[in-house]
Amino acid sequence: MDTQQNTALLRALTELPGPLPTSGVIHVVIRHTDRFTVVGNDLAQHPGLSTTAVGFAVRIQSLPQGAEVGIKALAARFPEGERLIAAALRELEAHGYLQRARERLPNGRIVTRTVYCNQPSALLRPLNAAPHQPATRQTPQPAPPPDRNPARVPAPAPPPRLVPALTLPARPVPVPATTPQPVPVPVPAPEPLPPLATTPPRDDPAPPPRPRPTVPPVPPPTAPKPPPRPLPQPRELTPELHRAATALLADLRRHTPEFTLSEDDIQQLAPAVAAWLEREAHPDTIRHVLTDDPPRPLRQPARLLKHRLTALLPPPLPGVHDLAVPARRVTFTPFQTCDGCERAFRSPTPGRCRDCRTGHAQAAA
Numbered sequence: 001m002d003t004q005q006n007t008a009l010l011r012a013l014t015e016l017p018g019p020l021p022t023s024g025v026i027h028v029v030i031r032h033t034d035r036f037t038v039v040g041n042d043l044a045q046h047p048g049l050s051t052t053a054v055g056f057a058v059r060i061q062s063l064p065q066g067a068e069v070g071i072k073a074l075a076a077r078f079p080e081g082e083r084l085i086a087a088a089l090r091e092l093e094a095h096g097y098l099q100r101a102r103e104r105l106p107n108g109r110i111v112t113r114t115v116y117c118n119q120p121s122a123l124l125r126p127l128n129a130a131p132h133q134p135a136t137r138q139t140p141q142p143a144p145p146p147d148r149n150p151a152r153v154p155a156p157a158p159p160p161r162l163v164p165a166l167t168l169p170a171r172p173v174p175v176p177a178t179t180p181q182p183v184p185v186p187v188p189a190p191e192p193l194p195p196l197a198t199t200p201p202r203d204d205p206a207p208p209p210r211p212r213p214t215v216p217p218v219p220p221p222t223a224p225k226p227p228p229r230p231l232p233q234p235r236e237l238t239p240e241l242h243r244a245a246t247a248l249l250a251d252l253r254r255h256t257p258e259f260t261l262s263e264d265d266i267q268q269l270a271p272a273v274a275a276w277l278e279r280e281a282h283p284d285t286i287r288h289v290l291t292d293d294p295p296r297p298l299r300q301p302a303r304l305l306k307h308r309l310t311a312l313l314p315p316p317l318p319g320v321h322d323l324a325v326p327a328r329r330v331t332f333t334p335f336q337t338c339d340g341c342e343r344a345f346r347s348p349t350p351g352r353c354r355d356c357r358t359g360h361a362q363a364a365a
Contacts, residue, residue, distance in 0.1 A: 096120030232275040245273035
């Protein structure tokens with residue numbers, strides 16, 4: 001399949017018109033007729049976004065309305081892990097392409113509402129141009145010519161009807177005196193009012209438009225992450241512990257080639273491994289915990305080892321005395337000699353026995 005694609009690509013290069021550049025990329029552009037998405041250069045060439053963030057933005061932009069674009073849904077579709085996907089979505093949120101808000105439905109269920117904008121910089125343009133747009137649109141409307149043009153159209157119609165009425169008396173002198181009186185009658189001011197009834201009056205100066213509240217194009221950042229936990233340290237890093245820890249880390253590549261570490265990484269992680277050895281963890285157990293089921297592909301083995309050495313640190317082994325079962329304590333009541341009958345009886349304090357106490361109480365009563 002690769003050979004056929006390479007052959008087709010070479011054939012397409014020979015059909016390109018004009019001289020080809022001597023260096024750099026050469027575009028073979030084939031126009032799409034279906035199943036395509038328009039992506040702007042402000043996203044494809046964004047200087048502040050990583051390639052991963054741009055790729056996920058294009059993926060989200062190509063999906064239909066209502067598609068699932070959560071971290072779990074994207075992780076099930078792509079080989080990237082949930083942490084990388086979450087970091088890419090946070091980048092898109094910081095630059096205004098994505099916004100996630102939690103909303104409560106009428107039934108009490110809380111859902112996450114995701115909104116994606118393919119060009120967040122365009123959100124600022126209507127807000128900046130809003131104070132000037134109403135003025136440019138209203139200037140031609142309050143002008144008198146558009147409102148008085150309908151009155152000028154019926155104005156020439158009344159003179160033909162008034163001329164015969166003036167010619168009947170055959171008096172040329174009163175013609176100019178009567179002409180100004182009927183002229184305002186056919187051209188009254190209320191005639192242009194019907195079209196103005198549907199629109200606000202334009203004679204008065206238009207009130208200044210109210211400034212719209214500015215909406216920040218960039219959503220508020222998400223909650224800050226807690227600081228990472230420090231690497232565990234041994235109580236005393238002896239040379240023997242340090243040597244055993246560095247040897248264990250350097251030997252990981254024999255068992256799993258993906259865990260090939262640099263000398264700086266080994267020196268940084270050696271105290272944490274020494275803390276495990278100090279707690280009497282077996283080297284095979286440490287090796288199994290560190291290299292078991294790594295993510296595919298593994299791009300940063302040192303960061304994975306740092307996380308596992310910190311999060312999976314076992315507690316110290318208990319001592320012999322800690323495991324010993326405490327002895328059951330039995331309390332004995334000593335014998336006492338009765339002061340009345342000199343009979344032995346059990347009591348924590350000396351005195352009379354029960355029979356003597358009862359007889360003494362009856363005699364006293």
